[in-house]
Amino acid sequence: MFTGIITGVGRIGDVAALGAGAAHGKRLVVHTPAGYLDDVAPGDSIAINGACMTAVALDKATPCFSADVSAESLARTVGLDAPGPVNLEKALRAADRLGGHLVAGHVDGVGTVTRFEPVGESWRLEVLAPADLGPYLAYKGSVAVNGVSLTVNDVADEAAGCRFGINLIPHTVQNTTLHTLEAGSRVNLEVDLVARYVARMLKRG
Numbered sequence: 188m189f190t191g192i193i194t195g196v197g198r199i200g201d202v203a204a205l206g207a208g209a210a211h212g213k214r215l216v217v218h219t220p221a222g223y224l225d226d227v228a229p230g231d232s233i234a235i236n237g238a239c240m241t242a243v244a245l246d247k248a249t250p251c252f253s254a255d256v257s258a259e260s261l262a263r264t265v266g267l268d269a270p271g272p273v274n275l276e277k278a279l280r281a282a283d284r285l286g287g288h289l290v291a292g293h294v295d296g297v298g299t300v301t302r303f304e305p306v307g308e309s310w311r312l313e314v315l316a317p318a319d320l321g322p323y324l325a326y327k328g329s330v331a332v333n334g335v336s337l338t339v340n341d342v343a344d345e346a347a348g349c350r351f352g353i354n355l356i357p358h359t360v361q362n363t364t365l366h367t368l369e370a371g372s373r374v375n376l377e378v379d380l381v382a383r384y385v386a387r388m389l390k391r392g
Contacts (some may be wrong), residue, residue, distance in 0.1 A: 338353065
């Protein structure tokens with residue numbers, strides 16, 4: 188379990204295929220900030236761009252960790268199949284503060300950025316989400332974008348999907364990889380966990 192509060196920005200350095208066929212995944216080597224892995228052990232969970240992965244090997248001297256990403260995960264996420272910057276969050280401990288919202292690290296879908304530009308001191312981010320995620324997106328509700336817990340400021344259902352808007356404060360832009368986004372960028376989305384359970388209960392009547 189995670190909170191969507193990014194604890195470090197890392198970089199995927201190496202990507203190696205785990206097999207020759209399409210059914211095989213990839214092993215990532217993720218470089219982290221100094222000291223980031225001091226309290227991490229092999230087998231611990233780390234969210235990479237919002238997707239929960241297992242640290243299968245550690246090199247604390249470098250520092251970096253390795254994670255195996257299945258073909259299924261690669262097919263349902265973006266940003267995990269090539270070198271580049273990534274948001275990192277270590278798994279939540281029972282005594283930790285819940286600064287964002289409850290995030291499972293299970294990507295629900297991939298959205299497309301339609302607008303990302305400065306507005307005053309902040310930044311306006313608009314994302315077109317798949318239509319099936321629309322019922323779980325609500326005004327002042329929570330959503331994780333590339334693993335970052337954010338508040339939905341407006342939402343509208345359209346023929347092409349569900350468009351939602353977010354205002355990003357400078358701290359969020361500067362301390363995550365969201366500053367690299369531009370119109371056309373694809374992002375991992377995880378809708379609010381509570382909303383999914385409510386929807387399930389309502390369907391069962």
